[in-house]
Amino acid sequence: MLVKMARSLQWLLSYLTVTMCILPAIWLAMCAFKTRLEITAWPPIFIFVPTFANFSTLNANHNLGLLTSNSLIVACGTTVFTLLLGLPSSFYFSRIRNQIRQNLLLFLLSTKMVPLIAIALPFYMLFTTIGLHGNLVGLIVAQSVACLPLTIWLMSGFFADIPTEIYWAAQLDGLSARQSFWYILVRVAAPGVGVSVIFTVIFSWNDYLVASILTTAETRTLTAELPILVTQSVTQWGQLCSGIILSLLPISLLALLARRYFIEGITSGTLKKF
Amino acid sequence: MLEIKALKKCYTTGDGQVVALDGVSLAISANEFAVILGPSGSGKSTLLHVVAGLLPADGGEVIIRDNVATHAPVSERRVAMVLQNLGLYPHKTVMQNVEYPMLVAKAKGDERKRCALDLLRLLKISDLADRKPRTLSGGQLQRVALARALAKKADLFLLDEPFSDLDAQIRYELRNELKLLHVSRGLTTVLVTHDQEDAMALADRIALMHKGKIIEVGSPRRLYEQPRTVFAATFMGRPPMTVFRVSLAGRCPYFDGSRLPIDIADTTIPSIEGDVLLGLRPEDISVVMRAGEWCVELIQAAGGFCYVHLKWARLRMVCRSDSQTELRIGDRVALKVMANAHFFDPQTEERIK
Numbered sequence: 300m301l302v303k304m305a306r307s308l309q310w311l312l313s314y315l316t317v318t319m320c321i322l323p324a325i326w327l328a329m330c331a332f333k334t335r336l337e338i339t340a341w342p343p344i345f346i347f348v349p350t351f352a353n354f355s356t357l358n359a360n361h362n363l364g365l366l367t368s369n370s371l372i373v374a375c376g377t378t379v380f381t382l383l384l385g386l387p388s389s390f391y392f393s394r395i396r397n398q399i400r401q402n403l404l405l406f407l408l409s410t411k412m413v414p415l416i417a418i419a420l421p422f423y424m425l426f427t428t429i430g431l432h433g434n435l436v437g438l439i440v441a442q443s444v445a446c447l448p449l450t451i452w453l454m455s456g457f458f459a460d461i462p463t464e465i466y467w468a469a470q471l472d473g474l475s476a477r478q479s480f481w482y483i484l485v486r487v488a489a490p491g492v493g494v495s496v497i498f499t500v501i502f503s504w505n506d507y508l509v510a511s512i513l514t515t516a517e518t519r520t521l522t523a524e525l526p527i528l529v530t531q532s533v534t535q536w537g538q539l540c541s542g543i544i545l546s547l548l549p550i551s552l553l554a555l556l557a558r559r560y561f562i563e564g565i566t567s568g569t570l571k572k573f
Numbered sequence: 574m575l576e577i578k579a580l581k582k583c584y585t586t587g588d589g590q591v592v593a594l595d596g597v598s599l600a601i602s603a604n605e606f607a608v609i610l611g612p613s614g615s616g617k618s619t620l621l622h623v624v625a626g627l628l629p630a631d632g633g634e635v636i637i638r639d640n641v642a643t644h645a646p647v648s649e650r651r652v653a654m655v656l657q658n659l660g661l662y663p664h665k666t667v668m669q670n671v672e673y674p675m676l677v678a679k680a681k682g683d684e685r686k687r688c689a690l691d692l693l694r695l696l697k698i699s700d701l702a703d704r705k706p707r708t709l710s711g712g713q714l715q716r717v718a719l720a721r722a723l724a725k726k727a728d729l730f731l732l733d734e735p736f737s738d739l740d741a742q743i744r745y746e747l748r749n750e751l752k753l754l755h756v757s758r759g760l761t762t763v764l765v766t767h768d769q770e771d772a773m774a775l776a777d778r779i780a781l782m783h784k785g786k787i788i789e790v791g792s793p794r795r796l797y798e799q800p801r802t803v804f805a806a807t808f809m810g811r812p813p814m815t816v817f818r819v820s821l822a823g824r825c826p827y828f829d830g831s832r833l834p835i836d837i838a839d840t841t842i843p844s845i846e847g848d849v850l851l852g853l854r855p856e857d858i859s860v861v862m863r864a865g866e867w868c869v870e871l872i873q874a875a876g877g878f879c880y881v882h883l884k885w886a887r888l889r890m891v892c893r894s895d896s897q898t899e900l901r902i903g904d905r906v907a908l909k910v911m912a913n914a915h916f917f918d919p920q921t922e923e924r925i926k
Contacts, residue, residue: 471627475646
């Protein structure tokens with residue numbers, strides 16, 4: 300009896316948590332298809348005729364194509380740049396087995412504790428001087444700097460779990476040390492790489508702070524553009540919601556596709572036997 | 574085929590430097606089966622890793638097929654190796670694992686497949702071709718690793734403790750197959766093991782290692798019958814040779830002041846006076862069924878024969894006897910040396926000629 304009650308309580312709690320997380324998103328999605336009057340109506344309306352007006356107005360007032368492609372370029376660029384730098388350095392970290400490694404890793408992680416604005420502002424000053432402000436490359440570099448510590452932290456754990464023998468075996472099979480790393484070790488650590496990719500893409504895509512500081516109108520990303528709809532006099536709720544829904548779509552799709560990797564990656568890190 | 578000259582390797586650990594290889598020199602000729610034998614921590618695995626190029630040497634030379642390869646990267650050494658923990662690729666199937674060296678060597682697809690399948694058949698694992706390593710047993714994994722190493726065109730075939738995790742039956746089978754493979758494929762093999770039985774069964778020549786040095790090199794028979802050092806004498810043979818200090822006076826051994834009650838032929842005792850180390854193998858001593866001074870402490874069956882543990886004064890001795898023996902614990906018997914008694918210098922621990 301007691302066990303049964305405990306089990307129901309568990310279910311209840313988990314459903315409650317999921318609902319709490321998902322409710323704002325559902326509300327948001329509904330508002331995206333409502334007219335302005337329906338959005339502000341009180342008591343709130345749950346049954347209504349959906350309209351695509353918000354989307355078409357948004358598209359007419361903002362260059363959605365450019366914004367999305369900027370966002371895509373930056374997300375992909377940040378991911379590639381982060382992995383290119385992060386994977387080899389995390390491998391290096393995983394091979395040193397002494398106090399230095401611990402200290403370096405801790406130092407890397409401590410940069411994550413600094414508020415992002417403390418990194419974004421120096422970048423703004425630096426990039427305006429060297430002409431990278433308002434440039435997608437600049438944004439990619441800045442976002443990569445923000446993403447690297449976590450990637451290195453995560454991946455050095457994954458690489459440390461791979462026995463040296465696999466690295467050696469690849470070299471004995473005729474690969475050079477560099478090839479052994481990129482062809483074999485990175486592949487064996489794929490669940491970790493998957494998790495890193497997801498984290499980086501999500502960060503980059505959702506980043507507002509760095510993007511709003513380092514971009515101009517031509518290089519603005521989707522996420523950095525949306526708050527423009529909130530002005531002092533009026534907030535375009537309908538357009539804002541439809542914009543958010545649009546910006547959510549690709550990231551949700553990615554999360555859905557990479558779900559298997561993600562679960563495997565966050566659970567297998569330390570337990571996997573080779 | 575392989576020449577190792579004054580090879581040195583040190584490790585830095587928390588408590589300072591550990592010398593893993595202390596000037597190791599060894600030459601191995603083509604088609605030879607060499608076994609590097611030694612207790613754990615003797616540096617034998619390190620030696621193999623340095624030869625393969627997995628670890629850099631701190632001094633000395635590695636010459637493979639007349640080319641100095643001391644600083645060459647692994648991939649340029651034409652060396653195939655089975656690592657102790659195998660290092661099979663967990664994300665590839667057995668077939669893909671075995672194919673991989675050929676893939677790297679840019680062999681054609683169908684030729685690769687055929688070759689890999691031949692190897693799998695040779696090692697009797699063709700039915701496992703589509704399985705992932707994690708689903709296999711220890712013996713099967715070992716076979717896959719062997720097949721993968723054989724798939725590479727190499728001058729040298731190195732094996733690091735290939736049987737260490739296997740149970741006795743599979744170990745025995747795989748050992749025989751390995752020897753057959755060595756002969757049929759004309760390999761030059763260097764195998765590292767701590768098991769003297771494996772070494773005896775496989776080797777054309779054994780190099781005995783201890784504390785980063787090669788103590789002795791020789792055929793298994795020579796090492797067993799005429800060990801030049803106490804270390805070799807006690808390391809080869811199970812149960813080990815009993816070695817104890819006696820003093821010789823007029824070709825007669827004394828232990829603790831009294832005459833050693835073992836019947837040893839005068840001619841085998843060196844004509845020197847003073848302290849020596851006397852070594853006796855269990856199989857070289859036999860029990861004489863008459864009242865003597867040795868007391869039977871324990872009798873251990875071992876199949877067709879048994880080991881009798883004996884005691885006299887504070888000296889203990891093991892000797893081999895046939896299993897039909899009428900001995901009982903507490904019996905008093907005499908001992909006779911049937912073959913060689915080994916004499917060593919107590920200072921240098923080297924054999925006295």
